[in-house]
Amino acid sequence: MAEGEIIGVKRRARAVAHLALVIGIIVVAFPIYYVFVASTHPLQVILRPPLPLVPGAEGPANYTEALTGGVGRIGGVGVGRLLWNTTVVALGIAIGKIIISMASAYAIVFFRFPLRMACFWLIFITLMLPVEVRILPTYKVMVDLRLIDTYGGLILPLIASATATLLFRQFFMTIPNELVEAARVDGAGPWRFFRDILLPLSLTNIAALFVILFIYGWTQYLWPLLMTNSNSMNTIVIALRKMISFADADTPWHLVMVTAMLAIAPPILVVVLMQRWFVKGLVETEK
Amino acid sequence: MVAGGRSPVAGRPPMNRAVFPHRWLPWLLVAPQLAISLVFFYWPAVQALHQSVLREDAFGLRSEFVGLANFARVLGDPAYLNSIRVTVVFSLLTAFGSMAIALFLAVQAEKVVRGRGFYRTLMIWPYAVAPAIAGMLWLFMFNPSFGTLAWPLKQMGITWDPLLRGNQAMALVVAAASWKQISYNFLFFVAGLQAIPRTLIEAAAIDGAGPVKRFWTIVFPLLAPTTFFLLVVNSVYALFDTFGIIHAVTGGGPGKSTETLVYKVYNDGFVNLILGESAAQSVILMVIVITLTAFQFRYVERRVHYG
Numbered sequence: 001m002a003e004g005e006i007i008g009v010k011r012r013a014r015a016v017a018h019l020a021l022v023i024g025i026i027v028v029a030f031p032i033y034y035v036f037v038a039s040t041h042p043l044q045v046i047l048r049p050p051l052p053l054v055p056g057a058e059g060p061a062n063y064t065e066a067l068t069g070g071v072g073r074i075g076g077v078g079v080g081r082l083l084w085n086t087t088v089v090a091l092g093i094a095i096g097k098i099i100i101s102m103a104s105a106y107a108i109v110f111f112r113f114p115l116r117m118a119c120f121w122l123i124f125i126t127l128m129l130p131v132e133v134r135i136l137p138t139y140k141v142m143v144d145l146r147l148i149d150t151y152g153g154l155i156l157p158l159i160a161s162a163t164a165t166l167l168f169r170q171f172f173m174t175i176p177n178e179l180v181e182a183a184r185v186d187g188a189g190p191w192r193f194f195r196d197i198l199l200p201l202s203l204t205n206i207a208a209l210f211v212i213l214f215i216y217g218w219t220q221y222l223w224p225l226l227m228t229n230s231n232s233m234n235t236i237v238i239a240l241r242k243m244i245s246f247a248d249a250d251t252p253w254h255l256v257m258v259t260a261m262l263a264i265a266p267p268i269l270v271v272v273l274m275q276r277w278f279v280k281g282l283v284e285t286e287k
Numbered sequence: 288m289v290a291g292g293r294s295p296v297a298g299r300p301p302m303n304r305a306v307f308p309h310r311w312l313p314w315l316l317v318a319p320q321l322a323i324s325l326v327f328f329y330w331p332a333v334q335a336l337h338q339s340v341l342r343e344d345a346f347g348l349r350s351e352f353v354g355l356a357n358f359a360r361v362l363g364d365p366a367y368l369n370s371i372r373v374t375v376v377f378s379l380l381t382a383f384g385s386m387a388i389a390l391f392l393a394v395q396a397e398k399v400v401r402g403r404g405f406y407r408t409l410m411i412w413p414y415a416v417a418p419a420i421a422g423m424l425w426l427f428m429f430n431p432s433f434g435t436l437a438w439p440l441k442q443m444g445i446t447w448d449p450l451l452r453g454n455q456a457m458a459l460v461v462a463a464a465s466w467k468q469i470s471y472n473f474l475f476f477v478a479g480l481q482a483i484p485r486t487l488i489e490a491a492a493i494d495g496a497g498p499v500k501r502f503w504t505i506v507f508p509l510l511a512p513t514t515f516f517l518l519v520v521n522s523v524y525a526l527f528d529t530f531g532i533i534h535a536v537t538g539g540g541p542g543k544s545t546e547t548l549v550y551k552v553y554n555d556g557f558v559n560l561i562l563g564e565s566a567a568q569s570v571i572l573m574v575i576v577i578t579l580t581a582f583q584f585r586y587v588e589r590r591v592h593y594g
Contacts, residue, residue, distance in 0.1 A: 013498070017398040024392040025409045028469055031424040032412055034435070038427070049438040100319040107316035112306050119317050126328045128580050132527050132549045133573040136556045136565055137334035138327060160323035180305035190307040219417035221531030222553070237417045241535050244423060253427075260420060267415035272408060279411075282471070283478055 032264065039063070039257035046253045058254065066258040074243050074252065075231055079259060082236040086218060087266075089154045089235055093217030094210050096159035102202070105168035106194060110180070120169075127162040131223060139226055149233045154224055158217070164209055171205050172198070208281030211274045218267045236263040332573070338566035350563075357567035366543060367551070367568070374547045377461060378525035385465035386517055389472030390510075394502065396473075397480045407477070414470035418463075419531030425463040426536050449537075453544025456537045460545055463536065464529045471524075472517055479513030480506070519583045526575070548572060 038046055040059035045051065072078040107113075108120050131138060138157060147153030175198070183193045224235045231239070240259050245251050271278050339357055343350040361367050396406055413421065428436045431448040440447040449455040483506060491501050507514075530549050533539060539546035539554060546554070552572065556565035 014399055017395040018402070020395045021392060021399065021402075021406050024388070024395070025406060027388075028413060028466070029409050031421070031428060031466065032416070034428060035424060047433045049433050050435040100323070103316040104320040107313035109304070110306055111309060111313035111316075113310075113313045116313070119321060122324060122329075123317075123320055126324050128577045129328045129332050129573070130527055130576060132530065132552065133569050133576060134328070134331040134335045135552060135569065136562065137331035137338065139557075140334070141327065141331055156323060157327035160320050160327065165320065177305040180307075184305070184307070190309060190312060193307070215415055219415075219420075219531075221417060221419045221534070225534070226557070237419055237531075240423065241419055244535075257427075260423070263420055264416050267417075268412050271411055271415040275408060275411070279407075279474055282474060 032268070035257055035260050035264070039254065039261050041254065043252060043254045046257070062254045062258050066255045066262075070252070070255045071239075071243070071259055074255065075234075075239050077231045077234065077239065079236070079262060081232060082234060082239045082259075083262060083266075085151075085233060086235040086237070086263075088151055089220065089224070090214050090217035090267075092151065092155035093158050093220075094213035096155060097161065097164050097213050098206055098209060100159060101161075101164035102168050102206075105165050105172055106198070108165075109169055109172040110190065110193075123160075123165050124162050126160060131157070135222075135226070142227065147227070149228055149230045151233075153227045154220075154233070154235075158220065158223060164213070167205065167209060168202070171202065175201070204277065204280070207274065207277040210281075211270060211278040212281045214270055215267050335566050335569045335573070338562060339570045341566075342563045353563070357563045358571075361564050361567045361571070364564075366546075369543055370546050370548050370551045373457075373543075373545060374526065377457065377464070377529075377545070377547055378522055380457075380461045381464040381468065381525040381529070382518060382521035384461065385468040386472050386514070386521060388465070389469050390476050390514075392469075393473050393476035393480055394506070396477060407474075410473050411470045413467045416467060417531060418467055418529055419535040421467045422460065422463045422532035422536035425459055425466070429459055451541055453541055456541055456545050460529070460532050460536055463532050464525060467532075468521060468524055472521070475513055475517055476510070479510050483509045516583075519579060523576075523579055526579075548575075 034051075037053065037055050038051060039062055041051065041056035042058045042062075045056060066079055069078065071082070104119070104123060108116060142148055142153050142157070145153075147156070179197060180193065183197055188196065219237065220235065221237055224238050228234050228238065231242075234242070236259065240256065240263055243251065243256050243259065340352060340354055341350040342353045342357065392410065396403055399406075416424075426434075426449070428434050429440075429447070429449060431437055431441075431450065437447050446452075447455060449459045487505055487509075488501055491505050496504065526547070527549055529547070530553065533545055533547055533550045534553075537545040539550050548568070549572070552565055552568045555561045555568065
């Protein structure tokens with residue numbers, strides 16, 4: 001490559017770069033690979049370090065045991081139920097957030113009404129009130145509303161945040177006036193305009209945001225920890241924490257590792273398969 | 288996600304924005320988000336402010352107004368000052384470690400022609416792992432009794448026990464927290480590097496500057512907006528989003544050596560039930576978030592877009 005030659009990226013420099021990247025990836029991916037390896041070995045092998053670097057033969061047996069009640073015997077709740085809870089929470093947060101923030105951004109950009117900017121600022125300031133700074137009083141609200149141990153309690157307080165609204169507002173403001181006027185001349189009301197024009201134009205943004213929010217919902221920790229007393233409402237991340245005791249030799253590590261795999265595989269799949277939207281969503285929502 | 292979004296003022300819609308005339312529909316549309324914000328954000332935040340100037344008796348039956356006494360007690364408490372120190376050390380190490388590794392890898396990724404997509408795909412995995420799980424994975428690998436990576440440390444004669452030794456516990460949570468954040472920083476550094484005009488770098492190359500000199504005199508200064516932005520985001524991440532790592536791995540221990548501010552709020556409020564002081568700590572955290580967010584929108588935004 002001519003350009004490469006000018007700035008001196010010679011073949012050897014490129015080889016060094018590849019080497020550095022391969023080492024980097026080994027460091028970055030190793031912990032995840034290692035869980036997978038551990039999930040395919042029997043408990044006795046895991047407890048006797050060092051663990052082999054290649055998967056063992058117990059994989060099918062471990063996964064079968066975990067999925068057919070092995071996890072349930074430890075925490076009282078089957079892994080299917082845990083995955084279901086986590087999926088409901090992650091999808092609820094992602095879809096709920098997209099709907100309410102699109103609606104409010106639509107109102108703020110395409111309508112004029114009294115206190116419009118006050119509404120906008122009220123939404124914007126929630127950026128500065130993460131759950132950690134209002135943790136006890138929020139908990140008390142949830143108790144008063146009887147939302148402990150419900151999906152509503154796990155989802156609702158997390159679906160209002162300013163980031164998504166800001167993103168949609170910004171995108172909506174790039175819609176040319178002519179498009180709105182043309183739609184109005186053709187007799188389209190606010191709903192027709194939204195459904196036939198705005199929604200199709202927003203699809204990439206929605207996909208990008210969906211990936212980010214799904215991961216956000218799936219990886220929640222502090223909130224589900226507070227919101228669930230009953231084990232049957234736990235998310236898989238919380239349940240995993242409860243399965244582990246690092247001081248106690250009785251922890252069935254082979255099953256813990258299978259559960260860890262099941263807890264990290266779905267979000268990793270979403271990120272990898274929807275990579276294009278993920279990168280777009282990340283760089284655009286934060287920047 | 289605390290830090291995010293563009294400056295609310297930038298890109299105000301044109302004065303003659305075409306709009307739909309409607310009296311009640313816009314209210315209906317903003318109502319869900321406003322309702323949730325008021326019930327779950329504003330009301331509790333006001334309660335936290337209110338609670339922070341009260342002191343309750345042990346049974347929660349009576350409470351009296353004590354002014355700023357809770358704040359005085361919190362700020363005079365050695366345990367709280369320790370927690371501030373822990374948080375600063377933890378945040379600096381996490382932000383610096385993760386950004387340095389990510390920048391190094393992003394610069395390497397810029398040099399290669401083939402395989403960029405492949406490297407990126409493998410680099411983004413940790414982003415999808417929950418912080419608490421990241422912590423558990425690292426503790427599993429470095430578990431003193433059977434962790435595979437603790438084993439060579441022991442063979443070398445190092446007394447390794449992160450569950451008993453404060454510095455080792457800190458090293459472990461920093462490693463887990465930085466590891467998780469590499470993906471994020473990597474993607475932003477790659478984007479930042481791609482925005483640097485090739486002509487500048489080529490001109491320097493023609494003038495005889497070697498790759499290292501080019502990096503420190505041209506690339507790194509031009510990358511400053513991205514670096515600065517990431518510094519704020521990583522600080523917020525280390526402050527707030529790492530609760531899961533601390534809770535799952537060390538529980539603030541051993542001996543409060545990894546008790547960050549957020550962990551302490553949780554612990555004092557939910558475990559020790561010291562309501563007034565926990566509320567005062569919440570308010571202090573609120574001030575920190577507001578400062579960071581304001582800082583980000585005031586200074587970082589403008590510098591990110593240098594054309």
